[in-house]
Amino acid sequence: MKPVLLVCFLLNLLIPTSTSRATPDHDDNSTSSTGTSIIFSTVGRLGYAFDIFSLPIQASNFHETKITDGRSFNFNGHFPSPSSSSSLLSLLRNQTLLQTVDRPESGPPPLQLVYVTERNGVSNIYYEEVYYDDTRTRKRSAIEVAQNRVQVPLLDLEGRQDRISMKDRPSLAGDYLVYVSTHEDAGVARRSWAAVYSTELKSGVTRRLTPYGVADLSPSISPSGKWTAAASYGERGWNGEVEELSTDIYVFLTRDGSRRVKVVEHGGWPCWGDETTLYFHRRGEDQWWSIYRAILPSHNPISSTDSVVIERVTPPGLHVFTPATSPGNKTLIAVATRRPTSEFRHIELFDLEKNEFKELTRIVSPQAHHYNPFISPDSTRVGYHRCRESSKGSPKFLLQNLPSPDPDISLFRFDGDFPVVSPAGDRLAYSNFENAYVVDLNSWNRRLVYDGLAFSTAWDPVRKGVIYTSAGQGFASVSSDVDIISIDVDDDDDQTRIKKLTNGKNNAFPSPSPDGKWIVFRSGRSGYKNLYIMDAVDGEKSGLRRLTNGPWSDTMPNWSPDGEWIAFPSDRANPGSGSFELYMIHPNGTGLRKVLQSGSGGRTNHPYFSPDGKRIVLTSDYAGISAEPISFPHHFQPYGEIFTIKLDGSDVTRFTHNPYEDGTPTWVSKHIKAVNVEWPEDRTVCNFQDCHWLANMPSDGIEAKTKVDVPNVAQCGGSF
Numbered sequence: 001m002k003p004v005l006l007v008c009f010l011l012n013l014l015i016p017t018s019t020s021r022a023t024p025d026h027d028d029n030s031t032s033s034t035g036t037s038i039i040f041s042t043v044g045r046l047g048y049a050f051d052i053f054s055l056p057i058q059a060s061n062f063h064e065t066k067i068t069d070g071r072s073f074n075f076n077g078h079f080p081s082p083s084s085s086s087s088l089l090s091l092l093r094n095q096t097l098l099q100t101v102d103r104p105e106s107g108p109p110p111l112q113l114v115y116v117t118e119r120n121g122v123s124n125i126y127y128e129e130v131y132y133d134d135t136r137t138r139k140r141s142a143i144e145v146a147q148n149r150v151q152v153p154l155l156d157l158e159g160r161q162d163r164i165s166m167k168d169r170p171s172l173a174g175d176y177l178v179y180v181s182t183h184e185d186a187g188v189a190r191r192s193w194a195a196v197y198s199t200e201l202k203s204g205v206t207r208r209l210t211p212y213g214v215a216d217l218s219p220s221i222s223p224s225g226k227w228t229a230a231a232s233y234g235e236r237g238w239n240g241e242v243e244e245l246s247t248d249i250y251v252f253l254t255r256d257g258s259r260r261v262k263v264v265e266h267g268g269w270p271c272w273g274d275e276t277t278l279y280f281h282r283r284g285e286d287q288w289w290s291i292y293r294a295i296l297p298s299h300n301p302i303s304s305t306d307s308v309v310i311e312r313v314t315p316p317g318l319h320v321f322t323p324a325t326s327p328g329n330k331t332l333i334a335v336a337t338r339r340p341t342s343e344f345r346h347i348e349l350f351d352l353e354k355n356e357f358k359e360l361t362r363i364v365s366p367q368a369h370h371y372n373p374f375i376s377p378d379s380t381r382v383g384y385h386r387c388r389e390s391s392k393g394s395p396k397f398l399l400q401n402l403p404s405p406d407p408d409i410s411l412f413r414f415d416g417d418f419p420v421v422s423p424a425g426d427r428l429a430y431s432n433f434e435n436a437y438v439v440d441l442n443s444w445n446r447r448l449v450y451d452g453l454a455f456s457t458a459w460d461p462v463r464k465g466v467i468y469t470s471a472g473q474g475f476a477s478v479s480s481d482v483d484i485i486s487i488d489v490d491d492d493d494d495q496t497r498i499k500k501l502t503n504g505k506n507n508a509f510p511s512p513s514p515d516g517k518w519i520v521f522r523s524g525r526s527g528y529k530n531l532y533i534m535d536a537v538d539g540e541k542s543g544l545r546r547l548t549n550g551p552w553s554d555t556m557p558n559w560s561p562d563g564e565w566i567a568f569p570s571d572r573a574n575p576g577s578g579s580f581e582l583y584m585i586h587p588n589g590t591g592l593r594k595v596l597q598s599g600s601g602g603r604t605n606h607p608y609f610s611p612d613g614k615r616i617v618l619t620s621d622y623a624g625i626s627a628e629p630i631s632f633p634h635h636f637q638p639y640g641e642i643f644t645i646k647l648d649g650s651d652v653t654r655f656t657h658n659p660y661e662d663g664t665p666t667w668v669s670k671h672i673k674a675v676n677v678e679w680p681e682d683r684t685v686c687n688f689q690d691c692h693w694l695a696n697m698p699s700d701g702i703e704a705k706t707k708v709d710v711p712n713v714a715q716c717g718g719s720f
């Protein structure tokens with residue numbers, strides 16, 4: 001077998017734009033005098049090390065093949081039809097992007113794959129062609145295919161406006177590549193930006209298929225490429241759901257999105273059995289997630305959902321979801337399951353004639369979650385993604401650099417909650433609901449500074465080495481035992497380094513005034529969570545003043561750098577509803593005003609002022625939900641995205657695009673070099689959790705196995 005050269009060129013499939021932007025990854029200026037940085041946290045994400053794997057369907061012994069290259073986070077694969085792959089390859093060759101590929105003289109044909117990758121912090125769709133030789137590797141459990149691959153990014157995002165967006169669920173059939181992108185602003189608060197696009201392989205022309213004003217999730221292209229199906233809320237928009245979505249399924253022409261029609265009320269994750277059969281999942285009336293089949297009339301267009309026949313396919317007794325069809329074998333579908341007997345999500349086959357499951361991944365890797373199956377065109381292989389396990393070559397990021405919509409602001413995802421940088425810019429403190437730590441920004445060494453439950457962190461602006469945090473359980477009731485403490489992180493004397501500043505009920509979220517004299521915080525001492533101001537050095541015993549007062553929750557205050565304002569989220573417009581809006585108030589209690597509201601019922605949380613005091617960074621559901629939550633690991637609030645706004649609430653700028661929960665942002669006065677930073681020591685990856693709510697088994701007497709032990713309220717919103 002001759003080696004196959006690694007080919008990695010860009011393909012201009014999308015309409016090119018002329019604007020060119022500096023690439024953060026290649027910016028060598030570590031501390032430019034201008035510019036700032038935003039650092040935030042994302043539930044679980046830095047523990048993901050997903051690769052796409054496949055297993056043969058018929059074999060009696062299971063040889064798992066790793067298809068993707070073990071770099072970054074690779075997921076949501078699709079095996080294209082051979083004819084689409086060859087159009088794609090001839091397009092690449094015509095553009096002289098694929099020059100010489102030495103194909104092996106013998107051995108099985110290559111595996112061809114389209115998938116999503118988040119390498120370099122950018123969400124993109126890649127094509128991969130992998131040459132493997134089963135005979136060579138028969139004795140191994142996982143085949144490493146290393147360099148024997150062709151790898152091509154399908155969307156050339158460099159310098160493009162849609163570089164900063166989420167891409168999801170690509171599929172390739174006939175003459176088209178179909179996928180989701182979030183690069184176009186929905187223009188309305190709490191409306192998702194997710195829309196389906198198709199790129200015609202022959203011409204390279206890309207079109208938006210989703211009407212403006214509507215969002216589409218989880219698209220799937222029909223075997224001929226003529227039709228695309230997607231899950232959508234239609235005109236009515238997202239209503240805040242974070243488990244099962246009450247989306248409907250629409251079908252439209254892949255060519256231009258026309259002839260759009262609703263074919264199924266209530267369903268998600270469609271996939272085509274043939275040109276008139278769709279499989280999809282929904283949580284049925286008996287509360288089990290199951291696969292259903294919709295048979296469309298053979299004479300399109302369809303005039304109403306009445307002409308569509310819907311049947312349940314999988315039985316109750318286990319959750320079955322994210323179906324995939326088998327182009328070469330109509331009696332077979334692949335599914336993900338969560339059985340009452342297992343803590344893990346596994347891929348299984350379901351025989352539609354015999355009504356029988358056949359387990360696949362549990363036999364190969366029982367202790368891992370497996371996601372979103374797909375079947376090869378010849379129905380010999382099933383693909384899926386799972387964590388590649390903690391190993392060398394899977395470094396874990398302490399700071400992951402992401403592309404920023406503002407070249408003056410570098411953007412990072414941090415592996416921990418409530419990151420805050422010291423006034424001198426040399427240290428980062430954080431808390432993670434378990435402990436509090438300080439990280440040296442030159443050596444990246446980490447030190448435990450509080451060995452107890454802690455959340456929310458702030459540096460004293462004047463007294464060097466002093467931080468504040470809330471000691472106790474996060475997400476607790478108004479009367480629980482949580483107190484604000486100060487920690488002198490440079491003091492080695494245990495008697496003096498920690499000082500308790502409050503003595504009441506649920507005191508949390510300290511934010512010091514710029515002169516270091518006062519701390520604003522929220523307290524549940526009145527029976528409601530309202531804001532108070534106390535002496536920063538000696539705490540409430542040396543001075544305490546109530547700032548807000550009412551039967552509602554005010555929380556997460558942040559003091560502006562000029563001392564004039566305190567920004568805070570509040571549910572005062574609708575107490576207890578879970579809806580938080582952003583307000584500002586002067587420290588003397590005057591000037592209260594609302595800054596931002598994310599629709600009715602929306603959430604806007606964790607405000608933090610920019611160093612110049614002119615903007616606020618925050619997390620919000622302002623852009624709705626971008627993917628079906630069941631197709632990803634657990635996120636309490638899978639809609640939290642990072643935004644910045646001006647103090648009058650105008651100029652809302654979206655910084656992150658993903659299906660994860662992004663929260664606890666901080667705005668740092670120095671421009672941190674826009675590169676990834678790895679933990680200096682080995683850190684565990686693959687330690688994320690699967691969707692908690694899948695552990696709920698509806699039938700009486702079935703006790704689901706679960707390892708989950710985490711607060712059930714969210715980080716981004718919640719009233720914590």
Ligand SMILES: *[C@@H]1O[C@H](CO)[C@@H](O)[C@H](O)[C@H]1NC(C)=O
Pocket residue numbers: 027028029032
């Ligand atoms: C980085 O530094 C180089 C010179 O060292 C300078 O030409 C360039 O403009 C700087 N870029 C930024 C973004 O500051």
Ligand SMILES: *[C@@H]1O[C@H](CO)[C@@H](O)[C@H](O)[C@H]1NC(C)=O
Pocket residue numbers: 087090091094201202
């Ligand atoms: C590639 O180029 C050849 C010759 O110019 C042409 O016949 C063929 O249609 C082209 N294929 C594609 C996919 O553009």
Ligand SMILES: *[C@@H]1O[C@H](CO)[C@@H](O)[C@H](O)[C@H]1NC(C)=O
Pocket residue numbers: 328329330331332351379
């Ligand atoms: C299709 O799948 C079923 C179930 O695994 C199997 O029994 C049957 O032989 C397959 N048919 C073909 C044509 O491969």
Ligand SMILES: *[C@@H]1O[C@H](CO)[C@@H](O)[C@H](O)[C@H]1NC(C)=O
Pocket residue numbers: 564586587588589590
């Ligand atoms: C309250 O503070 C604001 C901002 O510092 C100031 O403009 C205003 O005059 C103050 N009002 C009172 C009554 O002190």
